[in-house]
Amino acid sequence: MEEIIITGISALTSGLSAITIQNIIMIAVGCGLLYLGIKKGYEPLLLVPIGFGAILVNIPLANLMGSDGLLRHFYEFGVANEVFPCLIFIGIGAMTDFAPLLENPRILLLGAAGQFGIFLTFLIALLLGFNLLDAVSIGIIGACDGPTAIYVTSKFAPHLLGAVSVAAYSYMSLVPLIQPPIMRMLTTKREKLIRMEYPSQKSVSKKVKLLFPIVVTIVCCIIAPMGTPLMGMLMLGNLMKESGVVARLTKASENEIANIVTLLLGLSIGGTMDGNIFLKPQTLIVLALGLLAICLDTVTGVLFGKLMCFLSKGKINPLIGAAGISAYPMAARVVQIEGRRYDTNNWLLMHAMGANTGGQIGSVMAAAIVLSVLKGVGLG
Amino acid sequence: MVAKGLVIAFVGMVGTLLTLWLLTLIVEGLKRLFPYREEEEETNDKGRS
Numbered sequence: 272m273e274e275i276i277i278t279g280i281s282a283l284t285s286g287l288s289a290i291t292i293q294n295i296i297m298i299a300v301g302c303g304l305l306y307l308g309i310k311k312g313y314e315p316l317l318l319v320p321i322g323f324g325a326i327l328v329n330i331p332l333a334n335l336m337g338s339d340g341l342l343r344h345f346y347e348f349g350v351a352n353e354v355f356p357c358l359i360f361i362g363i364g365a366m367t368d369f370a371p372l373l374e375n376p377r378i379l380l381l382g383a384a385g386q387f388g389i390f391l392t393f394l395i396a397l398l399l400g401f402n403l404l405d406a407v408s409i410g411i412i413g414a415c416d417g418p419t420a421i422y423v424t425s426k427f428a429p430h431l432l433g434a435v436s437v438a439a440y441s442y443m444s445l446v447p448l449i450q451p452p453i454m455r456m457l458t459t460k461r462e463k464l465i466r467m468e469y470p471s472q473k474s475v476s477k478k479v480k481l482l483f484p485i486v487v488t489i490v491c492c493i494i495a496p497m498g499t500p501l502m503g504m505l506m507l508g509n510l511m512k513e514s515g516v517v518a519r520l521t522k523a524s525e526n527e528i529a530n531i532v533t534l535l536l537g538l539s540i541g542g543t544m545d546g547n548i549f550l551k552p553q554t555l556i557v558l559a560l561g562l563l564a565i566c567l568d569t570v571t572g573v574l575f576g577k578l579m580c581f582l583s584k585g586k587i588n589p590l591i592g593a594a595g596i597s598a599y600p601m602a603a604r605v606v607q608i609e610g611r612r613y614d615t616n617n618w619l620l621m622h623a624m625g626a627n628t629g630g631q632i633g634s635v636m637a638a639a640i641v642l643s644v645l646k647g648v649g650l651g
Numbered sequence: 652m653v654a655k656g657l658v659i660a661f662v663g664m665v666g667t668l669l670t671l672w673l674l675t676l677i678v679e680g681l682k683r684l685f686p687y688r689e690e691e692e693e694t695n696d697k698g699r700s
Binding site: 373376377379380382383384386387389390391393394397398402403406407473474475476478479482483486487490491494495629632633636637640641644645648 | 658
């Protein structure tokens with residue numbers, strides 16, 4: 272009898288005896304992510320499931336990422352085969368209004384310049400000794416676009432998925448803190464005060480709004496076919512929204528589908544944060560490089576904005592270049608707030624939204640080009 | 652490997668910029684081809700509602 276009691280009690284304490292210091296640290300990290308999501312409101316839709324997934328996977332003996340574990344099933348079902356990021360893109364497309372971009376298509380170029388940080392960080396990661404595929408996955412944090420970063424990383428460097436996705440989403444939520452100092456440093460007071468014209472009347476017809484997603488899909492996917500799943504889903508969502516004939520599908524894409532996938536995606540990413548695998552110096556380097564990528568994106572976006580300002584003889588406020596990094600719609604709001612710091616009647620929001628949606632297309636295009644080039648050199 | 656990386660970075664930056672520039676031209680073309688007409692848009696909206 273006594274022996275049975277002792278065995279029973281020891282079974283209850285086996286979890287405690289199996290816990291490692293790495294598990295404890297990662298449970299604390301998970302709690303930290305929950306704090307940021309719940310208390311600070313930083314990307315709660317993702318940080319809450321990611322944080323909770325990180326706690327779950329670090330419970331000893333529960334083996335949630337084992338071959339039969341719950342989180343492993345979620346991971347295999349939607350992350351390993353890149354289904355979740357693509358489904359989220361349908362929702363993003365359905366939620367995005369490209370009208371500000373179509374009103375002034377030139378600012379689409381800012382969406383390209385805002386991606387240069389991806390490539391510069393990729394080179395820095397290579398110089399630091401990462402291999403090509405790891406470096407690409409680290410650089411793509413600079414897309415400032417969670418699903419794109421997850422799509423590329425799960426394809427090329429699944430072992431970095433936890434670090435890359437945490438970096439992508441947490442830095443995205445920190446855009447209002449990261450960008451303003453860089454924007455202030457790189458622009459003169461005169462540039463900050465530039466007011467941009469608003470069209471006196473609408474210039475984009477319904478036909479153009481309908482044709483835009485179709486044309487973008489055909490052109491971009493022919494140029495970089497490896498990005499077709501991402502670009503195709505983004506534009507499908509937008510076409511459904513603009514057509515107005517599939518309201519139920521549009522509503523489901525931007526609500527039910529996006530919500531369910533976000534939950535499962537967050538838990539799966541949290542599931543990759545097993546302390547025994549996640550806690551290594553490489554993770555800290557990835558996080559640091561991710562931050563650098565977003566800073567470099569902002570620098571290149573604003574510098575390109577300055578170039579466009581010069582070429583347009585002062586008609587473009589370079590601050591909107593910062594919105595070219597994607598991070599929709601936070602980056603556009605940051606531009607609006609920064610512009611109004613110097614002139615309370617300066618309304619840059621619509622132009623910044625245009626650059627921001629351009630950044631969304633730019634980030635997917637940049638990823639698509641990298642995927643296609645890697646495939647071309649036999650690495651994809 | 653760094654040489655390969657430089658090529659990827661260069662092609663990536665130039666490719667992204669050129670593709671988006673091409674899209675800019677296409678959108679400008681579409682806007683000329685299908686200009687905004689207030690009456691037409693109102694009819695479309697009514698038809699939809």
